[in-house]
Amino acid sequence: MSANSAANSIPHPTVIKVDPFVPADKQKGLHNRWHPDIPPVASVKPGQTFKVECVGMSRVGGALGVQAYDRISDWTGGQIGNNDSSDDVKNVDLTKVHNLSGPIAVEGAEPGDCLVVDILDVTPFEKMPWGFTGVFELENGGGLFAREFQSRACKAIWDLNGVFASSRHIPGVRFAGVSHPGLIGTAPSHELLAKWNKREGELIAAHKDAVPPVAYPPEPIGTHVGQDLPKEVLERIRKEGARTIPGREHGGNCDIKNLSKGSRCYFPVFISGANLSVGDLHFSQGDVQMSFCGAIEMAGIITFTTSIIKGGIEKFGLKQPIFLPSPVDPMYSQKLVFEGLSVDINGDGKQYNMDAYVCVAVNRTVAYKQAALNAISYLQKLGYTREQAYLLLSAAPIESHVGAIVDSPNACVTLAVPTGIFENDILPRPEGLLKHNYGQCAIRSDGVL
Amino acid sequence: MSANSAANSIPHPTVIKVDPFVPADKQKGLHNRWHPDIPPVASVKPGQTFKVECVGMSRVGGALGVQAYDRISDWTGGQIGNNDSSDDVKNVDLTKVHNLSGPIAVEGAEPGDCLVVDILDVTPFEKMPWGFTGVFELENGGGLFAREFQSRACKAIWDLNGVFASSRHIPGVRFAGVSHPGLIGTAPSHELLAKWNKREGELIAAHKDAVPPVAYPPEPIGTHVGQDLPKEVLERIRKEGARTIPGREHGGNCDIKNLSKGSRCYFPVFISGANLSVGDLHFSQGDVQMSFCGAIEMAGIITFTTSIIKGGIEKFGLKQPIFLPSPVDPMYSQKLVFEGLSVDINGDGKQYNMDAYVCVAVNRTVAYKQAALNAISYLQKLGYTREQAYLLLSAAPIESHVGAIVDSPNACVTLAVPTGIFENDILPRPEGLLKHNYGQCAIRSDGVL
């Protein structure tokens, strides 16, 4: 009897399998460079549902303090543990980053097509139901407030319980995840890759001595392709392969929280088979993701289906991916909104507005930081430490909007905190705010903050 | 019989009345400078519901091309008409801007308190059920793409029909307004005003020759206080009064679309009575409000109620206003999302990333512009002109989010267009996009674009 039913119950195939407890460079099916000559490690048909396993990928690097971005952080290999000390974050060896699962060829995809990718699900490994958010040391990673806070390592471990995340390091909050891949994209063509290397090379050349570097050129050391390749092919990849740090025209490291499970993405196809790669799964992330590892980083499984729209690049004027967000975004409709202005970021009352072109842009970052500081200050009134607030605003489904960009000299940026993620009432009340003791997140064993 | 019912039917009082067809500087109850010595023109009790009428206030000025911000645009006085030519925009005399209704004293509010302001409604005048969105000439106002587009004047007139706006100049769209005041705030104390003037003055001094100016100092010419004042008081206001262009710690010109009808705002109180002022009503606005007059500007009526939280500044750590958005924001849940990267804004393929501190900020503006250009390009495939798309993305309930700020050298910014505002299906389809003929928005009578 059940033979019939069991027989016609076919699980969705897992086309790339990885072990989250083994270093990425010891595993097949992972790579950390973008290059058209990395052959697909799996192939799927349009319309097929399939799963891809991903190792944990810490959100490392950044413009405001990273010392060495050219290194991996295989924290799931044991560097960052599910424990109550941030010493592992303090001492993390930032080496080879962004191990992507792939490439995966989609049969029939040709340059000029649009590859439609449905992100059907994003879940942690059943055997690893936790993730982390970290602030890195000023000297070893940094973060948005690296300088203002003179950042010392701290972290929060998040328990992933079905649709929710909660943390013993940040009590009193629980929120539904908008789980998504931080990094997803199709492979570049040789032409596109050359264009990237040219423009980024020029930028680097123009800012030779910048610390941190303004961009990262191809780097043979640490290049990993996850398969055996002829020597000359491997050499070419090591020499030309684009780093995975920035997002580019093919997608890549976008860290868009709304690209969550249930979303449909439209990618341009640059080579035969499209060669899709994915990694850096986040259980949740706020807009901006302000601390160094601001999302809830996790190892896990992503489920896809694909289809092809022939000639889609031309049909849709597809210069970069476009997407339709998921219908299952959490509905935290009530929000408490903080504003920020482009003044006084260092407590000196200074007015920012540098020159005609740059001013607005800088203002917006200063304004965003002020909004974040205002929110942190409010959360401190409720009993959270500055470190807890910083981590929470990075990882929870925070929304940030820009009011307008033409009200010189001040930009106005908002940061919206959903009230429904808090166990206790956080609304402003005539009697003031009720302060709880929420302890502290994981800090260094020497107690230095 | 009805005597009874009629007698106990008491309309909400209108505490400031204006005529949208009369120049602002000829009217009482309007002012265009922030100064603690402008006496209240009305007084209300906490808990009282009251209405305030506002003249239309064009969104003028901006960092990227404005030549003269020190001028009014009393378009409701006839400069910008409900017609089909943009000559009025081309020739607009940008002189005295931001005529605010107020100040309104709230009985019992004292420095250190928090003034809770409920925005109960925002509607156009019944006799003026229309508004406009404009792109200004490169040489006379500009806008976000002033340089890229070599902007020439164009505009769209919006018919305001109950909860919806639609435009004969941008056919095929209709959307529910998130009506809000672009500008609202409490009066500064003398100390706070001095602080503003100092920091803005230093900025101006440091950028003496900037075009457009980086900020605008107090300016006696054009100062309007809407009431008769002793000469020495008027002179002080003219000499010290802060311009209304930027938002500041008291609120001010924030242009936050989510501060819409139904929202509750928490303002810091700096002087006795709080002295609330409001103006620049928008029927709708997208995040960022990218064209020069990017919102749907309207004259109209705002309804308020207030309460006071004693000592609220200390209770909530209130450095700037915080607010709770309205529960009646339009629910356009399906959105088409465009990404942008910080490259190639001028078509030269250039990579942006200037120096260690500024890069991220500039990248974000470049990235936002690229996202906007990608959206404009898509809308053109549907049949809209570049000008129509530019106006539409400014005025409709567009959402813009920042993915992350640490993926050097590229920032990734998204711009989300709700599909439900379009009459026709705009989703990417295998067969491509269906192009309609939507005509053109209002342009110059000489036809120059």
Place this chain on the structure above:
Amino acid sequence: MSANSAANSIPHPTVIKVDPFVPADKQKGLHNRWHPDIPPVASVKPGQTFKVECVGMSRVGGALGVQAYDRISDWTGGQIGNNDSSDDVKNVDLTKVHNLSGPIAVEGAEPGDCLVVDILDVTPFEKMPWGFTGVFELENGGGLFAREFQSRACKAIWDLNGVFASSRHIPGVRFAGVSHPGLIGTAPSHELLAKWNKREGELIAAHKDAVPPVAYPPEPIGTHVGQDLPKEVLERIRKEGARTIPGREHGGNCDIKNLSKGSRCYFPVFISGANLSVGDLHFSQGDVQMSFCGAIEMAGIITFTTSIIKGGIEKFGLKQPIFLPSPVDPMYSQKLVFEGLSVDINGDGKQYNMDAYVCVAVNRTVAYKQAALNAISYLQKLGYTREQAYLLLSAAPIESHVGAIVDSPNACVTLAVPTGIFENDILPRPEGLLKHNYGQCAIRSDGVL
């Protein structure tokens, strides 16, 4: 100069004007019967935006206790006052109900067409910013719990403040209105009217002695047509005109809260011009509207635009109206949900389930009542009186859903109360519920409950 702007600012025309303080039967443009021979009192063109004024129309009648439905409640004429006693409700003279504004002809509409009606706005009169919700006496109107509660008259007066309603009679709550017409429809053809009269006549004949009557036949007394008509036409209308109490194939008295401002409705057209009529405006209503006058009844103004789809009845298989709800429904995403079962409605533990066909239906009503009683009981724990809770659950944006209809003998119905409408936290907490003193709603001057 402003001559221009003022001249091209044309208000939306008001095609029917009424005075909420004058009895309906003394006014032109109002009628209280459905009949194809009532000529239009106004005519509009497709695409035109126009306003219609409506008198207040109490929600009277009902199946569970009404004694006389054939009577008017012109409360706005003074019967129900904005005061703190429910004596007016107790003594209300229920005579001629449902005074509709109209008919309004739409040029070009023909039988077989679909009349698309956009409800652009629904607002109270500026001079009458209040409404009421009432529970009527068991013997004079009743309500869902008329028998269980041995209902005595009580009421709540609601202050309508912009998008919000609040009541001195039910402190601690404030909610955004889903304002809508309780009653809207096109005129029936002679054939359709005959069909109604036949089927309703048969029902009445089969249940001759039912108290209250199962339906109401045409009744010459009290018939009002709002215009001078030839005597034989008037006689025909008085003799045949369908009562406005039930909804029918043309729309009519549907009391659908989601048919709110911003909705688009598709009505079948039965006669030339369609002859649209509207009335019974509600500022807000919960699903089911359980007390006698369960919505927030108001006099006010509704704004429309229309279009015609030729042959729409056939194109869409339009047996009854269909509609698209508004995009601006309030977003109270967090809800506390109560269940009800079809048992024990009288405290006797009895199981309901009568016969094979009827059981499910009765179960659902019993189950709904149990859910409502469970919610009332919970609200009483918070400090509301039973009367306040009853009124609140009728008027606030409550949602009610049916789980399934096949779990014999019990049906399961849910009633969802949005938590965001309460000033204080109402969630179940480990420490229990905090009870406030919310006083009492307006009751009879003799104090009888």
Place this chain on the structure above:
Amino acid sequence: MSANSAANSIPHPTVIKVDPFVPADKQKGLHNRWHPDIPPVASVKPGQTFKVECVGMSRVGGALGVQAYDRISDWTGGQIGNNDSSDDVKNVDLTKVHNLSGPIAVEGAEPGDCLVVDILDVTPFEKMPWGFTGVFELENGGGLFAREFQSRACKAIWDLNGVFASSRHIPGVRFAGVSHPGLIGTAPSHELLAKWNKREGELIAAHKDAVPPVAYPPEPIGTHVGQDLPKEVLERIRKEGARTIPGREHGGNCDIKNLSKGSRCYFPVFISGANLSVGDLHFSQGDVQMSFCGAIEMAGIITFTTSIIKGGIEKFGLKQPIFLPSPVDPMYSQKLVFEGLSVDINGDGKQYNMDAYVCVAVNRTVAYKQAALNAISYLQKLGYTREQAYLLLSAAPIESHVGAIVDSPNACVTLAVPTGIFENDILPRPEGLLKHNYGQCAIRSDGVL
């Protein structure tokens, strides 16, 4: 190193394991009666996250045509297959239904407490990524329209792809699941059980000859307790155990679609340990669930955490469970709404309204059916068959609301179909509806409909 990380990665324990391909009565940990003497098969601590596996449980029985409810449908044991014929539905042996996983004791829960149950996730088995919706034969199960449609067996197999369901039998639709347990509850005390048996027994006695029966008394045959018990205990359970068909005060078979993953439930506790049981998982369901097996039935895994509120029954007046719906309900904001009236359900134009008490209730069911028929008729204009439409409206996230219950003789019920679940545009357009060929669902091999 990774030893560390692997070691502190502890999966959530699965406290009850079942095999969906083995008949329920051959498995431990499943039971199909409610009785306080069924001992817990697992025990958990408050605060612990744990998983429970459930077999597929077909939604069988019902008031409108079921012949024998006292039988199992272990379709997952092979009766209902993932194939393209409905012969398995036609010939299904409806015997022992509702196999629940449990009971699960929660340490410390005592009578009078409130058991807080968080439904953290609900997923299908990885090895069985499909479910089904069925209409059963008029003579063997039936459904809401069993008589009107003279129902013949048909079904749709749904592929469960991450957050979405789609079906080869109903092409052109895809929707996000609101996955939930159809059946969940705490164990009754002896007193409560006796009360149930008494009231249901009285009902049965009063309707002895009803076909189908109005309720189902305890039945020794088919009783399954999933564990070895002393003979006298087993006999008692067989003799007294309440059937799982209806929902009752402890929860039970509620089929509430909003009780979905992410919801928090508050159950009354009647015996020590609370003894929670769960089953009948649904990937998705519409309000009402109108066909016989109207949800998407699936076998799968539910994840829970619990806490205890001491004395919660008294604290919250907990007569039945209350719950907070999940923040991750799908956001299909645009809906097309159909109305129904209580007339003409058999095409004879008859007006329903039986007697003073019953009328409203019956009207509502007739009205609901009319609304459903109107929606089915519309879907047929788009190209769906009646059977496809019937299945789709049962399984998709349809919302049904009741307008008001006092507009005698007609009730008005609405049924809202989210437009976003359709691949093609389904809105009413001036040019009419575009009809596609969507084939047919799985029907009988003899082709009889």
